[in-house]
Amino acid sequence: MSNRRVTQQDIARMTGVSQTTVSMVLNEREDAARIAPETRERVLAAIRKTGYVADPIARRLAEQRNRFLGVFTYEPVFPAGQGDFYHPFLVGIEECAERMRCDLLLFTSAPVVDGRRRIFHQDNRLRLADGCILLGRWLDPDELARLIAEGQPFVSVGRRDDAGGPVPYVGADYPSATAGQVRRAVELGHRRIAYVGEGAGAESHADRLRGFTSAVSEAGITGVHVRFTDAAEVMDELLARDVTAIFVEEFADGAILASEAKQRALNVPDYLSFVALGDPTRQASTHLDFAGFRIPRREMGWQAVEVLASIIDGSGGETQRLLPCEPVAGATLAVARA
Amino acid sequence: MSNRRVTQQDIARMTGVSQTTVSMVLNEREDAARIAPETRERVLAAIRKTGYVADPIARRLAEQRNRFLGVFTYEPVFPAGQGDFYHPFLVGIEECAERMRCDLLLFTSAPVVDGRRRIFHQDNRLRLADGCILLGRWLDPDELARLIAEGQPFVSVGRRDDAGGPVPYVGADYPSATAGQVRRAVELGHRRIAYVGEGAGAESHADRLRGFTSAVSEAGITGVHVRFTDAAEVMDELLARDVTAIFVEEFADGAILASEAKQRALNVPDYLSFVALGDPTRQASTHLDFAGFRIPRREMGWQAVEVLASIIDGSGGETQRLLPCEPVAGATLAVARA
DNA sequence: CACGTTTGTTAATGCGTATTAGCGGCGTAA
DNA sequence: TTACGCCGCTAATACGCATTAACAAACGTG
Numbered sequence: 001m002s003n004r005r006v007t008q009q010d011i012a013r014m015t016g017v018s019q020t021t022v023s024m025v026l027n028e029r030e031d032a033a034r035i036a037p038e039t040r041e042r043v044l045a046a047i048r049k050t051g052y053v054a055d056p057i058a059r060r061l062a063e064q065r066n067r068f069l070g071v072f073t074y075e076p077v078f079p080a081g082q083g084d085f086y087h088p089f090l091v092g093i094e095e096c097a098e099r100m101r102c103d104l105l106l107f108t109s110a111p112v113v114d115g116r117r118r119i120f121h122q123d124n125r126l127r128l129a130d131g132c133i134l135l136g137r138w139l140d141p142d143e144l145a146r147l148i149a150e151g152q153p154f155v156s157v158g159r160r161d162d163a164g165g166p167v168p169y170v171g172a173d174y175p176s177a178t179a180g181q182v183r184r185a186v187e188l189g190h191r192r193i194a195y196v197g198e199g200a201g202a203e204s205h206a207d208r209l210r211g212f213t214s215a216v217s218e219a220g221i222t223g224v225h226v227r228f229t230d231a232a233e234v235m236d237e238l239l240a241r242d243v244t245a246i247f248v249e250e251f252a253d254g255a256i257l258a259s260e261a262k263q264r265a266l267n268v269p270d271y272l273s274f275v276a277l278g279d280p281t282r283q284a285s286t287h288l289d290f291a292g293f294r295i296p297r298r299e300m301g302w303q304a305v306e307v308l309a310s311i312i313d314g315s316g317g318e319t320q321r322l323l324p325c326e327p328v329a330g331a332t333l334a335v336a337r338a
Numbered sequence: 339m340s341n342r343r344v345t346q347q348d349i350a351r352m353t354g355v356s357q358t359t360v361s362m363v364l365n366e367r368e369d370a371a372r373i374a375p376e377t378r379e380r381v382l383a384a385i386r387k388t389g390y391v392a393d394p395i396a397r398r399l400a401e402q403r404n405r406f407l408g409v410f411t412y413e414p415v416f417p418a419g420q421g422d423f424y425h426p427f428l429v430g431i432e433e434c435a436e437r438m439r440c441d442l443l444l445f446t447s448a449p450v451v452d453g454r455r456r457i458f459h460q461d462n463r464l465r466l467a468d469g470c471i472l473l474g475r476w477l478d479p480d481e482l483a484r485l486i487a488e489g490q491p492f493v494s495v496g497r498r499d500d501a502g503g504p505v506p507y508v509g510a511d512y513p514s515a516t517a518g519q520v521r522r523a524v525e526l527g528h529r530r531i532a533y534v535g536e537g538a539g540a541e542s543h544a545d546r547l548r549g550f551t552s553a554v555s556e557a558g559i560t561g562v563h564v565r566f567t568d569a570a571e572v573m574d575e576l577l578a579r580d581v582t583a584i585f586v587e588e589f590a591d592g593a594i595l596a597s598e599a600k601q602r603a604l605n606v607p608d609y610l611s612f613v614a615l616g617d618p619t620r621q622a623s624t625h626l627d628f629a630g631f632r633i634p635r636r637e638m639g640w641q642a643v644e645v646l647a648s649i650i651d652g653s654g655g656e657t658q659r660l661l662p663c664e665p666v667a668g669a670t671l672a673v674a675r676a
Numbered sequence: 677c678a679c680g681t682t683t684g685t686t687a688a689t690g691c692g693t694a695t696t697a698g699c700g701g702c703g704t705a706a
Numbered sequence: 707t708t709a710c711g712c713c714g715c716t717a718a719t720a721c722g723c724a725t726t727a728a729c730a731a732a733c734g735t736g
Binding site for chain 1 (some may be wrong): 691692695
């Protein structure tokens with residue numbers, strides 16, 4: 001028995017019609033050609049019997065689409081560690097893809113160079129999909145620029161700066177969310193607050209710092225920006241600057257700083273308040289219920305697929321969306337100490 | 339300006355050679371044909387100038403294989419809930435697929451009928467992949483039989499009974515692992531032990547009970563099989579039967595029964611020992627460190643891809659593998675009470 | 677000089693699909 | 707009777723690449 005895939009030609013031979021007729025029946029092209037109901041039934045019967053499915057590769061070559069949505073991540077899609085940051089995005093992506101009757105193609109074949117995957121390489125398979133979702137804290141601007149230049153349909157999950165053109169994205173509105181937390185702190189009497197983190201590099205970090213800075217200046221209070229290095233060192237500096245509330249870019253750093261505070265017998269939140277600007281992205285163990293906000297990751301994944309679909313079928317519409325983050329009251333932000 | 343992609347034909351025209359020559363240069367087919375170094379350089383120069391990349395679609399069409407591995411699950415691949423049972427399998431699958439330079443195709447488009455997805459349906463896209471990994475506690479025997487009958491390359495993660503023929507699988511050796519735990523209990527003086535669970539239906543359940551039963555009879559002790567209904571009810575029965583150790587098929591049921599024991603002030607493990615036959619598959623919160631074994635889920639995923647690859651390229655070899663489970667000492671199995 | 681052999685290149689073909697142009701046969705109106 | 711349109715279907719082609727067979731030219735070898 002031949003292991004070859006069944007083709008339209010096979011179906012055609014079985015039913016004594018031409019390959020064209022089989023294609024017509026499959027695509028229900030009533031406009032292009034009429035098929036006698038009797039013939040159509042014969043063809044359909046053969047298709048059912050053999051379990052024939054159109055080869056997506058050939059189909060894409062001929063008609064330029066195959067109902068595949070590509071998913072590219074710089075790290076493995078299924079991380080071995082816990083605290084899986086990508087997971088909620090993928091839940092949303094899968095849900096929307098399912099609704100659109102598309103299959104998900106994970107580009108696991110992308111080779112790793114210098115510790116991370118690359119979109120463009122010798123055997124670039126990106127075009128196997130109709131369009132592509134890009135996931136990752138940071139995306140290489142050069143690769144983004146090339147995607148845009150080549151006109152490949154894609155959407156980034158997370159806001160991206162222009163890269164030789166506007167980048168389609170569905171991101172979280174970090175500036176507003178961060179500013180909201182700053183205002184909350186101000187209402188609670190905080191007048192000297194700190195931002196601990198890079199505040200640069202990845203767009204998501206820059207956005208947080210931007211929201212922080214503008215809200216601080218608007219409220220007329222003092223904002224301090226400190227990079228995270230060593231817990232003791234950072235804490236020394238923050239205390240020296242008489243800060244009453246600490247905004248951490250990374251949840252995990254917040255957990256570390258809070259435990260440092262505990263070691264020094266500084267009460268959280270009475271002496272020192274904490275705000276975590278988003279969900280944990282790294283493994284972080286803490287019993288604290290951090291104040292901050294929740295990134296709508298599932299919704300972001302869902303909407304990214306929506307935007308991608310609109311790009312693919314050229315229906316236009318806004319290709320850059322910022323989604324609001326849900327504030328979390330938490331238990332680490334209290335009235336500022338006297 | 340035309341937005342069309344650059345093709346080999348374009349390169350050929352630019353350099354005054356044939357499309358074949360361009361293809362030869364690209365694939366470095368020294369064996370098939372020799373290219374003059376001077377010609378090769380001219381072609382390469384044009385390629386560099388235009389930034390040409392081979393169209394993967396056309397390439398796969400000519401090569402007659404996709405380098406897609408399909409992944410089918412009856413439930414969504416990315417479950418919304420925590421305690422994600424599939425995840426470790428997928429980690430292994432992805433790792434191996436990456437090594438084989440294959441992409442993963444998730445059949446998210448499979449429609450849900452009667453509360454679960456089906457492999458076979460109107461618009462069956464299974465053949466889109468070169469081969470397919472099947473994931474799930476339970477697989478429909480009819481669908482398995484059809485897969486075999488149609489000669490579709492596939493591998494099940496988890497042992498499956500014959501379905502009109504031997505089913506290729508990579509499973510966990512539940513009988514041995516369970517028997518090992520029984521022997522451990524016997525060594526600790528247990529003489530009346532219970533198996534709580536279905537022990538039938540899914541192969542993984544039947545396998546556990548089989549291992550339990552044979553080890554019990556081999557040791558000449560008394561084994562009791564009880565289905566899990568209501569915690570109090572089950573506990574009544576087990577105590578009435580004077581059981582000293584409880585083997586639970588489902589981790590979550592073990593957690594429930596242990597808390598029932600605690601309510602009755604029965605000490606675990608001194609009065610009552612517990613063995614969980616595998617990792618949690620449902621959400622289960624417990625502070626107990628259960629005795630039992632660990633299912634090598636990641637390894638199973640990895641090896642399933644290996645077996646699938648050997649089936650696809652027809653290199654033969656064993657298509658049914660059982661992997662050993664790592665015993666876990668835990669803290670719930672102790673010397674039997676007097 | 678007839679006859680291989682090696683070298684560099686190309687024409688032709690196939691992969692599986694969608695699409696376009698058309699072809700006979702038939703009925704109907706001019 | 708001719709002209710025209712409709713019906714049901716098919717031949718031919720394009721898509722971009724890889725592969726195979728073949729070919730022309732240069733180069734020995736007896």
